[in-house]
Amino acid sequence: MARVEAAVTHALDGFRRRAARMSVLLALAGCAGWVERVGVVAPEDKVLGVKLLRPRVMGRACASSLLGFPLGRGRADLDEAMAALLARDGEANVLTNVELRRRVLVTGVYNRRCVEVRGDLGRTVTTLSLPVPGGHETHR
Numbered sequence: 388m389a390r391v392e393a394a395v396t397h398a399l400d401g402f403r404r405r406a407a408r409m410s411v412l413l414a415l416a417g418c419a420g421w422v423e424r425v426g427v428v429a430p431e432d433k434v435l436g437v438k439l440l441r442p443r444v445m446g447r448a449c450a451s452s453l454l455g456f457p458l459g460r461g462r463a464d465l466d467e468a469m470a471a472l473l474a475r476d477g478e479a480n481v482l483t484n485v486e487l488r489r490r491v492l493v494t495g496v497y498n499r500r501c502v503e504v505r506g507d508l509g510r511t512v513t514t515l516s517l518p519v520p521g522g523h524e525t526h527r
Contacts, residue, residue, distance in 0.1 A: 440479055441508040446472035449501040463489075463500035472504055482506040 448467035451458040461467075465487070473479045485506035492499045 436512040436514045437481055437483055437509040438478075438512050439483075439507055439509050440476045443505070444472055444475060444508045445503065445505045446475075447501055447503045449499060451497070451499045453497055463502050465502055465504065468502045468504040472506075472508060476508055476510075478510040479508045481509045481511050483509055 446468045448461065448463055448465075448471065450461045450463040469482070472482060482504065483506060485504060488503040488505070490499075490501045490503070
């Protein structure tokens with residue numbers, strides 16, 4: 388009977404050590420993120436007017452690694468997330484009311500980085516501004 392108790396005690400001690408190691412690893416794991424808001428994001432520098440195509444859309448680009456080796460070909464960058472959003476509509480070339488979010492999970496074994504873009508998908512439209520003849524400035 389004493390041998391059985393010793394064997395069970397030994398097994399429980401081993402389990403406790405493994406649980407303690409896992410607790411330390413989980414405590415060392417980190418997760419971080421940030422959120423920024425931007426009015427308009429467009430690949431062109433002259434944005435005058437916007438036609439709303441799809442409100443409140445979301446696109447994400449993620450990259451993962453296991454033991455430092457990349458899993459897949461994904462990149463966690465803004466260009467990839469924007470391209471995913473703009474591809475949703477053939478007319479789209481601008482995002483308005485943009486919210487950018489970056490999330491990072493680092494464990495040392497498995498790591499994941501993501502960039503998330505949310506906003507209103509639109510298309511730029513041209514507007515015409517005519518000069519006002521003298522004496523009509525009050526009609527604006």
